[in-house]
Amino acid sequence: MPYREIPLSPLQREMWRAEQTTDSARENVYGALRLRGPLHMPALTEALDAVVRRHEPLRTHITGGTNPVQRIEERVFGLPVQEVSDLAEAIATVDADAAARIELDELPLWKVRLLRLAPDDHVLGYVFHHIMVDGWSLYVFMRDLSEAYALALAGKPADLPPLSFTYADYCAEESRFFEPEPLASRIEHWRRLLPGELPVLDMPSDRPRVDGAESRGAAIELSIDAGLSLAISDLAREHRCTVFNVILDAVGSATGSQAETSQVILGVPFHNRTRRQQRAMVGYTANVLPMALNDLTGRCSVASLQRARAVSTAAMRHPGIPPEVIMRTLYGEEGLPYRFCLNVQAPPGISYSFPHLELSRVPLGDNGTANFDYELRLIQDGDRIRGSLTYDADLFLPQRAESLWSDIRANLVEMTQSQHRTPA
Structure with missing residues (x-):
């Protein structure tokens, strides 16, 4: 055949x-x-x-x-x-x-x-x-x-x-999870994690939002120097959490402050390859998990960092439900439950080399699209963290995106320098 x-x-x-x-x-x-x-x-x-x-x-x-x-x-x-x-x-x-x-x-x-x-x-x-x-x-x-x-x-x-x-x-297995009984159990998990009413993250913009319009994207390149990167790692280790948890807390506080809200939902990509046999295949398994951060005050603290750790741990217990299904089931709406995507990438430990050839990454431009209001992508690169902040260029000017990143970075600096760094 x-x-x-x-x-x-x-x-x-x-x-x-x-x-x-x-x-x-x-x-x-x-x-x-x-x-x-x-x-x-x-x-x-x-x-x-x-x-x-x-x-x-x-x-x-x-x-x-x-x-x-x-x-x-x-x-x-x-x-x-x-x-x-x-x-x-x-x-x-x-x-x-x-x-x-x-x-x-x-x-x-x-x-x-x-x-x-x-x-x-x-x-x-x-x-x-x-x-x-x-x-x-x-x-x-x-x-x-x-x-x-x-x-x-x-x-x-x-x-x-x-x-x-x-x-x-994998596709056959995932389809079985979407039969009525296992799906209902997974949805109930998300019902406990997410708020009863959908909070909408309205970040300050430079142009009005046009419903249904295609998003034109642009990006700014970012870098966290070696000193701050090391301090973030130290802070995570002291509080028995991850670098991602620290960044999640900083982003939640910055977005909540700019949007003048105490509750935000951020989208967080997760590889969703939880079993060894899934890790050798090419295929689309990664999902974007909605993570709800509550009681935001605009400042990070030991308490907010622990909440960020708890939120991310709970979200990853049932990582296979598409966010669109969660949105339709819990809120009766189409679309996604978040407008900001935080992608802190961890290489999967897969190495490769070609005999007699020297390999290097080629820097490319962005392709002019945006799936979210903002998407922050960060990855460890040697002793520093680098990445980009993609933004909807029909809503925001470059200065607006730079201001948001400045607030996120300021939160990271404050967290690592704070006197409240004793373990919780």
């Missing part, structure tokens, strides 16, 4: 619904690696084919009109190569790919291309639709690609062993 069909996961179904209302590229996941050294093109092409054969989402598209299903094909796609004059042209090419919408009924739902600057200097650019991959998947993709490349380069078949647990298995 040249293909087989499987149901969408609950998370995929919600994303598919949302994608029917937009023509934007807001769900594109993209990046680029620079490869310096003697690159063997046939080996890299063979390696990509092996990865596509191993991971079903890389040969899947969505069909079925108003009753969508995933159609898994039995094919590979090759690796296009393009000559470019310099790194700036390579970046512009990947940026253009990232800004182009990927149609869900077309195959494949990704684009990987090799851009040749010189015989020993290349950029590997990639763009995937989020409905088939998440951030964890990118690490899996690159690790498997590097392992298959090493095999092909050594003159061995680049075949990778089949997965013991596939994305199709």
Whole structure:
């Protein structure tokens, strides 16, 4: 049989619904690696084919009109190569790919291309639709690609062993959790965690909000220096919590203060791969969990930090319910229960390297889209924390976003310098 069909996961179904209302590229996941050294093109092409054969989402598209299903094909796609004059042209090419919408009924739902600057200097650019991959998947993709490349380069078949647990298995498993009885139990958990009435985070804006309008995104780059990063880690360790808990507390206090409210709901991405067998597959499993912070005073304290820890711990006990389902069930409304997304990324501990090649990340621009009013992305980078604050450029001017980040950073500084740093 040249293909087989499987149901969408609950998370995929919600994303598919949302994608029917937009023509934007807001769900594109993209990046680029620079490869310096003697690159063997046939080996890299063979390696990509092996990865596509191993991971079903890389040969899947969505069909079925108003009753969508995933159609898994039995094919590979090759690796296009393009000559470019310099790194700036390579970046512009990947940026253009990232800004182009990927149609869900077309195959494949990704684009990987090799851009040749010189015989020993290349950029590997990639763009995937989020409905088939998440951030964890990118690490899996690159690790498997590097392992298959090493095999092909050594003159061995680049075949990778089949997965013991596939994305199709995951989709079937998650669908069973959405049968009436287990779903009711999960929803009751969220009913206890979230307020009875939905608090709306109305951040001060420079332009009026237009309901139903597409969001035009922009971003500012951020960095937390080594000294403050170390102090945040020390504070987390002293209070038996995580760096994420400290940042969650700082963001909650800053957003609550700016919006003049004592209660906010923030969206927090979670990889949702809670079992070892789920961690080797490419696929979309990550969910965004609504975390409600109450009794905000505009200042962080030991008590507010402990509340942030308790809120995040409770939210992660049932991480698989799409936030849109929570919104419809608890509040009778469509959409999302939050307007601010806090994404503190922790690399999954998956490493990769390509024989005889030096790898480095290529800095890309943002693709001009925004899924939220604000999305703060932070990641540990050596001894400092770096990231970006993406904002809805139709609502906020750059100065407004910079002011918000300034308040968040000021909270982090105050928390680490406070005299109230004794363990709770």
